[in-house]
Amino acid sequence: MRVLFVGHGPAHIPWIIPLAWASRLAGHEVRVAVRPQCVAPVTRAGLVAVPVGDDAVTGAVAARQLGLGPGRLKSAGESAAVLDPDLSEALTEKMIAVADTLTDDLVDFARFWRPDIVVHDTAAAAGLVAAAAVEVPAVGHTWGVSLGVHCERESELRPSYARLFERFGLDPVIGPSVWIDPCPPGLRPPHGVRRADMRYVPFAGPAAVPSWLRRDRDSERPLVCVTGGVTTAALDEVRDHVVASLRGLGADVVLAVTAAQAENLPQLPDGVRAVESFPLDVLLAHCDALVHHGGVGSGLIAVTHGLPQLLLPQNAFQEHWSDLVRSSGAGAALPADAAEGAVGAAVQDLLARPSYRQRARALRGEIDAMPLPDQLVGFLEECVRAGHTEVPTPKEAGRR
Structure with a gap:
């Protein structure tokens, strides 16, 4: 099985390393597509990186200011720890704009390498486009918080999201989505996307113990x-x-x-x-x-x-x-x-x-009670066999 991981910014790369390595250790081929600035963290982890996009172009979009100063949460009476609607909307549009600078290279690579499944950072919407281009399942991977680009139903289809796909002659990916989530339930706010729990395994790079x-x-x-x-x-x-x-x-x-x-x-x-x-x-x-x-x-x-x-x-x-x-x-x-x-x-x-x-x-x-990364590799394998992501997660199947 060929697994294409699609990363986002530097702070997000450590989140996908454990599952990428679990996939390698299960005997699968793995490539990690990232912006050039993220190549070094991937290769330091012993994985094969695929640079996509131009850092100057993508960086200009990623640097767009959203007014992220403190005090932008909803009041506790609405929903604790949720970003306000205007900020959430601006964030989603920014993630889509970043994806738009990466999709040409990523789709070209996907059509060349022909992965069997795409695992994408939930902030990296370009992964959804690459999966659609080669007609394989796409699975999201959170970075600890319930934020990312997704479209669960036709009524949620936004024009900017649709355009990511349309310029490649593709139909936009519309749910149901599934996100691999290493955040423990006690720190996870409610969210509409189905989750595949995975034990959090910290990865912060190599070191010599002093x-x-x-x-x-x-x-x-x-x-x-x-x-x-x-x-x-x-x-x-x-x-x-x-x-x-x-x-x-x-x-x-x-x-x-x-x-x-x-x-x-x-x-x-x-x-x-x-x-x-x-x-x-x-x-x-x-x-x-x-x-x-x-x-x-x-x-x-x-x-x-x-x-x-x-x-x-x-x-x-x-x-x-x-x-x-x-x-x-x-x-x-x-x-x-x-x-x-x-x-x-x-x-x-x-x-x-x-x-x-x-x-x-x-x-x-x-x-500690959440399924280990190798169990999620089995989930990815089942998604490939089924041709979609509506298969039981390890938790749903009662496996650890």
């Missing part, structure tokens, strides 16, 4: 990780006061930063160290709590280790995830510009109150 992580710590002080993620500078402006507040609690701090962020770090005080481009899933195994920008990947990695987390969101997407984590009881959230004293008090509460860790561990239990 000596200080290969021995027991010589301090009883809690160790708190602070990160703004690997694709943003989200916490750069508030990092120093966050660190100061944690040191005021008597905690040791480890900063997880990118190479670019490492160049701009000040002299670090005692009790604070930095790790550069280091896998967060390895680091958090040694920590007691996480303070971060509200990234979905960072948050779910904390959950896999049963860690409480403090989120400091700076835009609507980060607010969306922060609200889900806060509502689950596995963490707390504050505005990114919260006063130093508020950050310190929130982390102290995270460390002192057992319920945060208990709830985080309960969510980890939900993850």
Whole structure:
């Protein structure tokens, strides 16, 4: 079986790596089609990348501003943690516009390589066009949140979506859709698309374990990780006061930063160290709590280790995830510009109150109960045999 994975931006690539590798280990041929800027993360994972599109052209569309500042969620009385309708509409149109810059190359490759199935990031609508071009099933793959391009019925068909297909002489793909979803149910808001659950397996790249992580710590002080993620500078402006507040609690701090962020770090005080481009899933195994920008990947990695987390969101997407984590009881959230004293008090509460860790561990239990990626490979195989995606998911079939 030939499986064509279609990725989106750099922050989305880690989500598709586990299933891509599970497919390879099952003996299938795998290609991962991505924008040129995402080739390196794919090849570092040992997979074969197919560059599609022109980064300058696609980047100009992807950089389109949508007003993602905080405060763009619906009120709690409507539906908690849902983006407002205007922003959701603008986001969908932006994802379609990005897809329009990629479809020529992607359809050409699909017609050349002839995949048996296409697994596409739910934000990568170009994957739906490629699947239609070679008449194979298309399966979505979420990036931890319930956002993406889909069309479940004729009444939802938008002109821009239809045009993606029409210029290739194709009929637009209209539901029912199915999305592979590694987000545990306790952090997943309701959504109209059918889900195929898959256990979340963190992937954050290779590393060599440093000596200080290969021995027991010589301090009883809690160790708190602070990160703004690997694709943003989200916490750069508030990092120093966050660190100061944690040191005021008597905690040791480890900063997880990118190479670019490492160049701009000040002299670090005692009790604070930095790790550069280091896998967060390895680091958090040694920590007691996480303070971060509200990234979905960072948050779910904390959950896999049963860690409480403090989120400091700076835009609507980060607010969306922060609200889900806060509502689950596995963490707390504050505005990114919260006063130093508020950050310190929130982390102290995270460390002192057992319920945060208990709830985080309960969510980890939900993850552990979800089907492993190899079970989803079986689901893909069944979709290929049937010629469509309306086959039982591993959960529906009672398999793990």
